[in-house]
Amino acid sequence: xxxxxxxxxxxxxxxxxxxxxxxxxxxxxxxxxxxxxxxxxxxxxxxxxxxxxxxxxxxxxxxxxxxxxxxxxxxxxxxxxxxxxxxxxxxxxxxxxxxxxxxxxxxxxxxxxxxxxxxxxxxxxxxxxxxxxxxxxxxxxxxxxxxxxxxxxxxxxxxxxxxxxxxxxxxxxxxx
Amino acid sequence: xxxxxxxxxxxxxxxxxxxxxxxxxxxxxxxxxxxxxxxxxxxxxxxxxxxxxxxxxxxxxxxxxxxxxxxxxxxxxxxxxxxxxxxxxxxxxxxxxxxxxxxxxxxxxxxxxxxxxxxxxxxxxxxxxxxxxxxxxxxx
Numbered sequence: 558x559x560x561x562x563x564x565x566x567x568x569x570x571x572x573x574x575x576x577x578x579x580x581x582x583x584x585x586x587x588x589x590x591x592x593x594x595x596x597x598x599x600x601x602x603x604x605x606x607x608x609x610x611x612x613x614x615x616x617x618x619x620x621x622x623x624x625x626x627x628x629x630x631x632x633x634x635x636x637x638x639x640x641x642x643x644x645x646x647x648x649x650x651x652x653x654x655x656x657x658x659x660x661x662x663x664x665x666x667x668x669x670x671x672x673x674x675x676x677x678x679x680x681x682x683x684x685x686x687x688x689x690x691x692x693x694x695x696x697x698x699x700x701x702x703x704x705x706x707x708x709x710x711x712x713x714x715x716x717x718x719x720x721x722x723x724x725x726x727x728x729x730x731x732x733x
Numbered sequence: 734x735x736x737x738x739x740x741x742x743x744x745x746x747x748x749x750x751x752x753x754x755x756x757x758x759x760x761x762x763x764x765x766x767x768x769x770x771x772x773x774x775x776x777x778x779x780x781x782x783x784x785x786x787x788x789x790x791x792x793x794x795x796x797x798x799x800x801x802x803x804x805x806x807x808x809x810x811x812x813x814x815x816x817x818x819x820x821x822x823x824x825x826x827x828x829x830x831x832x833x834x835x836x837x838x839x840x841x842x843x844x845x846x847x848x849x850x851x852x853x854x855x856x857x858x859x860x861x862x863x864x865x866x867x868x869x870x871x872x873x
Contacts, residue, residue: 667822
């Protein structure tokens with residue numbers, strides 16, 4: 558007969574400990590609803606940005622003049638879409654793993670500010686694109702996305718509890 | 734004016750490199766003549782001149798701001814330095830990934846020298862960030 562190594566009292570204690578940890582583990586994000594809303598908004602914005610680039614590339618929306626500046630603009634836009642795509646992949650990954658989120662937010666913020674300034678300097682005279690309402694609306698709302706990223710960085714909570722009480726006791730070495 | 738901060742010499746060397754880079758860029762901006770026979774001459778001339786002017790203005794403003802904020806608050810000086818460094822790195826990466834497909838700087842001469850000195854400026858800014866962040870004896 559195998560000797561019973563754990564008492565009923567200890568089993569109950571373990572079950573109680575896990576029941577306390579359950580809500581914490583299921584609420585994995587641990588972030589506020591405004592954070593989630595901003596996060597969804599930014600993801601949606603980037604997806605729209607990528608979609609807009611592809612639509613412009615295949616010239617679905619407008620019949621653009623194929624002059625030199627428009628071609629150069631599309632080249633620059635392609636590079637920006639490429640960089641921005643990987644930055645937002647990093648943002649989603651760091652949000653999921655809860656590691657380095659603020660650093661990635663800062664990188665995106667600086668990159669977007671820099672690219673907005675560069676675009677304004679280089680392509681302010683691009684009349685045929687800016688005459689398109691959908692494109693103008695998109696360019697004007699870029700500062701909104703920058704503000705959203707800044708807000709995301711500010712309201713992000715990076716020290717929420719994800720470990721169960723049992724783990725914390727075991728880690729601190731107090732378990733007997 | 735800054736004696737009470739007791740900043741290390743490496744910090745001052747870094748900030749002097751920054752100012753020297755600004756002066757050299759300004760000199761190039763004023764004196765350089767772009768090749769009128771180069772392809773896309775009008776676009777390149779327009780783009781490079783505008784970009785360089787505005788970037789140089791921001792860099793100079795940032796470096797002057799660091800000196801001013803050093804006088805009043807070390808914490809804010811650190812923030813300004815980190816922001817300026819992040820912007821310089823973002824600009825460098827963006828140029829290599831995106832803008833060099835469009836904007837071509839003339840090769841040879843002082844312009845190439847300034848272009849090749851950009852990593853030195855970034856290293857100097859990073860060094861300033863490290864000094865302001867990790868030097869143990871620095872307090873407001």
